[in-house]
Amino acid sequence: MKKTVLLAFVFTVCVVFSSCNNNNKFQIVKGKVGHLTQKTTIKELETIFKNDSIVKNLSEGSLGSNYFQDDDEYQIYEKGGKHLLTVVPQDQLDTLSTIKSVQIFDERYETQTGITLNSTFSDINLNNEITKIETSLNSATLFIDDLNATIAIDKEQLGLRQFTTQKVSLEQIPDLAKMKSFIVWFN
Known part of the structure; x- marks a missing residue:
């Protein structure tokens, strides 16, 4: 009986450490x-x-x-x-x-607030503070200081014509807009 309990405990500890290690791999x-x-x-x-x-x-x-x-x-x-x-x-x-x-x-890489490559603008805006938006000819780039990250959303997702420099505000971005790129900066 003690042997079975000990084996179950060792197995549980191994599973916990294995899953923690795997989570860190994509965190x-x-x-x-x-x-x-x-x-x-x-x-x-x-x-x-x-x-x-x-x-x-x-x-x-x-x-x-x-x-x-x-x-x-x-x-x-x-x-x-x-x-x-x-x-x-x-x-x-x-x-x-x-x-x-x-x-x-x-898409397996994930922030502590649940943001992945498949997240929508609604997911990003709800769980993170967007400190700045810069507009380029093709996209709007969201700056998230909590992560030191930038997320680009294609202007097509915003319902805007590409190759314009029209400024974009948070209110203009549709909730279901998908990200074009997700970059974490280390500087």
């Missing part, structure tokens, strides 16, 4: 996305995502002649091919650099 909080933190270096990506694939899209940095080259990007894919994240370093062409930003591509 988004200010300064942290899954196992990535503000102190994580680009070199550590290989270890953190050892069971996944990393596609490196490196710029020429200050060494190249193309001044319009984008930042370095490290795209993280699960073994099955699902795009999880895109990581951009603070310093280009430097594996000891820390992370500048992480763009979320997988």
